[in-house]
Every structure is written in structure tokens, then in C-alpha cells.
Amino acid sequence: MPHFQDIVIQITDLKKSFKGINAVDGINFNVFKGQCFGLLGPNGAGKTTCIEILEGISKADSGSVVFPALPKKMHLNQYIGMTFQHTALPDFIKVKETLALFSNLYPSTLDQNQIIQSCQLEDILHRDVKKLSGGQRQRLLLALALINDPEVIFLDEPTTGLDPHARRDFWTLIESIKQLGKTIILTTHYMDEAHQLCDQIAIMHQGKIIEQGQPLELLRKHFNRSVLNLPIEDITEFKQSLENYGWIFHKQNAELETENLPEAISFLLENHINIAHINIQQRTLDDLFIKLTGNSLND
Known part of the structure; x- marks a missing residue:
């Protein structure tokens, strides 16, 4: 198991409510550099709200989210990358053109050839994004999340709807990204996926974290x-x-x-x-x- 020392995200007593319901109810955890951290929970557990706060999409009612290594002059959008469970891409545009379009949104980006190779896009560069298979589309979305060379990558249900072979191919890509020292925050409903990819998991239920730790340690603890x-x-x-x-x-x-x-x-x-x-x-x-x-x- 890798040894993690540097805290990349520090979450302290985070709270968020909607119409009197505590969606996120005082949660605390740290995410370390180079780690794949899995946030697990059924629909309504509060994990999506938590992730949106970490991504800067939503504001917490109280508590704090700190990125200790974020340079003072760098905006959070440059520091993180994101894939959403449902992402709309421009119509009538090819994969290579999509990469170029998103590259223009950031002041600094990775070399496109490096991204193409890392996400295995060589064979589909000239294909219309509407004609991509599920696995090909997810590889493209991962490439878009990496295009700004982020330190932290949020993956929201990245393999939903993929066949078993495509899922495992995607896992291999995630493992290769971890080898680059990137930190990954993963939400997934596939337990084999969490077990395969995550160094740490936190299980949310009714807005609270009810258990947290390394997958194997938690299984040994409870069974x-x-x-x-x-x-x-x-x-x-x-x-x-x-x-x-x-x-x-x-x-x-x-x-x-x-x-x-x-x-x-x-x-x-x-x-x-x-x-x-x-x-x-x-x-x-x-x-x-x-x-x-x-x-x-x-x-």
C-alpha cells in the first residue's frame, strides 16, 4: 500500500442543508497526494452535495474545504479536473476538435499528444463525438478532465453503463494516472471498482460519514x-x-x-x-x- 503524507484536501466539519434537511452533516476527512479516495453511498446519502462543495460548484453552510498546496495565485479550476456522470458535448464536432476547444479554456494545458496517448484516443481522433461508444466517450471525458494538468481529478460514476471489458480498460487508465502522482476523488456504485481503485473509502449515510479507511482493513474490522x-x-x-x-x-x-x-x-x-x-x-x-x-x- 502506498505511503501518503501530503494532504491535498482537508475537509473539516462540513455542513450543507436544503429545506431543513441536512444533506451534509458535519463530515471530516483528509485526502492525500497520489491517493484514490472513494466516496460511497446510495442516492440521497449526501455524497454528490459533498463533491459539489469540494469542486467549488456549491457553497457549504459551514465548515471548511482547504487545498493546502493550491498556489495563492492559481484559481481552483486550474488545480482540479472533473468528469460528471452526465456530460453534454458540442454537436457536430470531432474528438480532436473537442480537445482543441477545451484546451483554449485554460491558460496552461498539457501537450495534446501526451493526453491523446495517455487516454488512448489515437484511433478515434477524427470521429464525431456522437458516434463514440460508451468506453470511447469516457476516455474522451477523462482526457478533458486532464487537459489542464490538474493535481486533483474528480470522477463521478465514470464507468456507469459500460460493459465489463470497457470498465476494466478504464480502470487501467485510472491506475496509470495515479502513477503520475495525481490525486483522484471517485464516486461509484460498483463495489468491485472501489475495491480495485481506492486506497481509502468513506461511506456516507444520511449526510454523515459512518465508516472510513482502507477497503481491506474495513473488511477485516467488520467481518x-x-x-x-x-x-x-x-x-x-x-x-x-x-x-x-x-x-x-x-x-x-x-x-x-x-x-x-x-x-x-x-x-x-x-x-x-x-x-x-x-x-x-x-x-x-x-x-x-x-x-x-x-x-x-x-x-
């Missing part, structure tokens, strides 16, 4: 049991001994939840029970979210 599954056809003759050990039988499989995985496996081996088709379930961030909030992140 100290392993779940084993065996197909019924492999264990029918051993039903009594397995039930005595604590296995629960279902229609197609038997299941055991245990804190001592080596002991459970040893029991199976000592009793000559076939474990060729055993499945050991790993807890996921979605399991964690359900445990903490009672709802799936996708609800």
Missing part, C-alpha cells in the same frame, strides 16, 4: 468469519456429522460460517469429505455497506 459452501451432491452421506459441526443444509448446498477456517478445513479432510468443489466466500464492500446501513449500495 471476522469466513463462509464455506459445499454442493449437496458431494456431502449427502456426511450430513449428520456436518450438522453436528455447525453446517446448515439448504436445497442445493450446505453452508458454514466460521471464525477458524483452518480448523473447518481440517475437519473436512480428517473425515474424508470431498472438498474439490468447496467455495470460500470473501466478504465485499457491498456486504459491508449492507451491514452498516441495512441497504445495498445499489438500492
